[in-house]
Amino acid sequence: MLLAFDTSSPTVTVAVHDGTDVVAQLTSGETMRHGEQLTPLVDAALREVGIGPRDLTAIAVGVGPGPFTGLRVGLVSARTMAYALQIPVYGACSLDVLAVEAVDTGAVAGPFVVASDARRREVYLAAYDDAGLRVSGPDVQRPADVAESLRALPVVGEGAALYPDFFPDGRAPLRPAAGWLARCVVEERVELSDPEPLYLRRPDAEIPRAPKPVS
Amino acid sequence: MTTTDEPLVLGIETSCDETGVGIVRGHTLLADAIASSVDEHARFGGVVPEVASRAHLEAMVPTIERACETAGIALHDVDAIAVTNGPGLAGALLVGVAAAKSLAFSLGKPLYGVNHLAAHVAVDQLEHGPLPEPCLALLVSGGHSSLLRVTDVTGDIEAMGATIDDAAGEAFDKVARLLGLPFPGGPHIDRSAASGSSVAIDFPRGLTSRRDLERHRFDFSFSGLKTAVARWVEARERSGEPVPVADVAASFQEAVCDVLVRKALDAASSEGIEDLLIGGGVAANSRLRAMAEERASALGIRVRVPRPGLCTDNGAMVAALGSSIVGRGRPPSSYDLPADSSLPVTTVLAG
Numbered sequence A: 001m002l003l004a005f006d007t008s009s010p011t012v013t014v015a016v017h018d019g020t021d022v023v024a025q026l027t028s029g030e031t032m033r034h035g036e037q038l039t040p041l042v043d044a045a046l047r048e049v050g051i052g053p054r055d056l057t058a059i060a061v062g063v064g065p066g067p068f069t070g071l072r073v074g075l076v077s078a079r080t081m082a083y084a085l086q087i088p089v090y091g092a093c094s095l096d097v098l099a100v101e102a103v104d105t106g107a108v109a110g111p112f113v114v115a116s117d118a119r120r121r122e123v124y125l126a127a128y129d130d131a132g133l134r135v136s137g138p139d140v141q142r143p144a145d146v147a148e149s150l151r152a153l154p155v156v157g158e159g160a161a162l163y164p165d166f167f168p169d170g171r172a173p174l175r176p177a178a179g180w181l182a183r184c185v186v187e188e189r190v191e192l193s194d195p196e197p198l199y200l201r202r203p204d205a206e207i208p209r210a211p212k213p214v215s
Numbered sequence B: 001m002t003t004t005d006e007p008l009v010l011g012i013e014t015s016c017d018e019t020g021v022g023i024v025r026g027h028t029l030l031a032d033a034i035a036s037s038v039d040e041h042a043r044f045g046g047v048v049p050e051v052a053s054r055a056h057l058e059a060m061v062p063t064i065e066r067a068c069e070t071a072g073i074a075l076h077d078v079d080a081i082a083v084t085n086g087p088g089l090a091g092a093l094l095v096g097v098a099a100a101k102s103l104a105f106s107l108g109k110p111l112y113g114v115n116h117l118a119a120h121v122a123v124d125q126l127e128h129g130p131l132p133e134p135c136l137a138l139l140v141s142g143g144h145s146s147l148l149r150v151t152d153v154t155g156d157i158e159a160m161g162a163t164i165d166d167a168a169g170e171a172f173d174k175v176a177r178l179l180g181l182p183f184p185g186g187p188h189i190d191r192s193a194a195s196g197s198s199v200a201i202d203f204p205r206g207l208t209s210r211r212d213l214e215r216h217r218f219d220f221s222f223s224g225l226k227t228a229v230a231r232w233v234e235a236r237e238r239s240g241e242p243v244p245v246a247d248v249a250a251s252f253q254e255a256v257c258d259v260l261v262r263k264a265l266d267a268a269s270s271e272g273i274e275d276l277l278i279g280g281g282v283a284a285n286s287r288l289r290a291m292a293e294e295r296a297s298a299l300g301i302r303v304r305v306p307r308p309g310l311c312t313d314n315g316a317m318v319a320a321l322g323s324s325i326v327g328r329g330r331p332p333s334s335y336d337l338p339a340d341s342s343l344p345v346t347t348v349l350a351g
């Protein structure tokens, strides 16, 4: 029994996979407030399947990239649950999961790009081949700075929906779904990592100048 | 003495730059594991929230692990999980709250979201036994300067006064920077002041004039004091004379402590309270302790100050409060518990 969740987008998504297929998938009723919504959703998903936390055998978590605060809620929860339950935890790049879903659902055929919302008028971006394997990225860029050759490709994810002037060929899905994360991990469709966040940006912090004179 | 019918509580604290995990049984401290990101903030001259939040994520599981090892318990032996859910830095609090929920859910144990300020008060029970109630608490650190009337540490706390500008610890940091002393400023000012004269310079005592006392009898202000120190130091530098660092440190420290102690004792006397508890990082200041004890004894007021390691932010204080809350049979928090950066002190336990 694999529990999967992703908090890298404004939506909290939780799923349970029984080794054969996804047996529960829940999505937060409202956006943001990841910290408030994740555990109740996990609780509800396990109840739906009729299992308890001790029946879990592994945890999968989307490691972003994504806005830091929400992303950390998912990562610290995954690490802490895995530690408390003494089970393994796997990380997967959230853009890779979107890519696999896009390929499997036929939303794309041929090379494409996944772009998510990085806020501050930027996108998190990675490029994929026709099988959904990552060929470049992820990195963070302003839409205007993305190479012309990539912008012309189909673009999966919310980034295209937010900046249609730069990404004319936007495609679904827009945000990661935990059911696909679970499939990607069970079927080893994506590169698995430690549950380390993909921040891709340094913290904003300024080294202070000498104190201003007051008189 | 620890008996197994007392609750075994694990507490998590991440409201600022310390990742703290404490374990208590009843009011016996079993472990107080801390990982601090203070060194990462030093060059910025203050805590950088995003740096602190990143550090909490990395430190969380290793610190829980270390606490269990020190306490000699298995995680599933724990009876309850307590966590600071406010006040503090929003992103930092969130890491601890999410970890606490995951622990509580995975272990099937109750979760208690508790107030950081109340935890600063409750921690003293680990060292000095049951709290006298009511008591008056003076909490002073880089983040807080509060005077609290504590009727019941698990549910009835009233704010009598607070700072209207800088926190006391912030003033220490800023003055240390003016004097070229490292961050965090508190211990360096204290050390430097030891060889200086506390009466060398007459720095202002904020909110102590008759007019201020009408509106702000129990409130604090340290921003004017900080500016006065800056002006004095600049005037010295302009005149080409060396700055007597120890004298400035001692005189500044005297001004801060004077106001803190004066207002705390005034509050205690006005409420007829005979026990004053001092907590928070600034409680480690040697002059504050000495002055409080000296002036309080003249009024027949007892002073309790936990040892320095328990005054600064830590997980043991959260576990201590959690243990009192479990002991008084209060209902646990729900899994949708939010992190609340401006949680009022009147909310000791989240619903």
Ligand SMILES: [Zn+2]
Pocket (backbone or CB within 6 Å): B116, B120, B141, B143, B144, B280, B312, B313
């Ligand atoms: Zn504190």
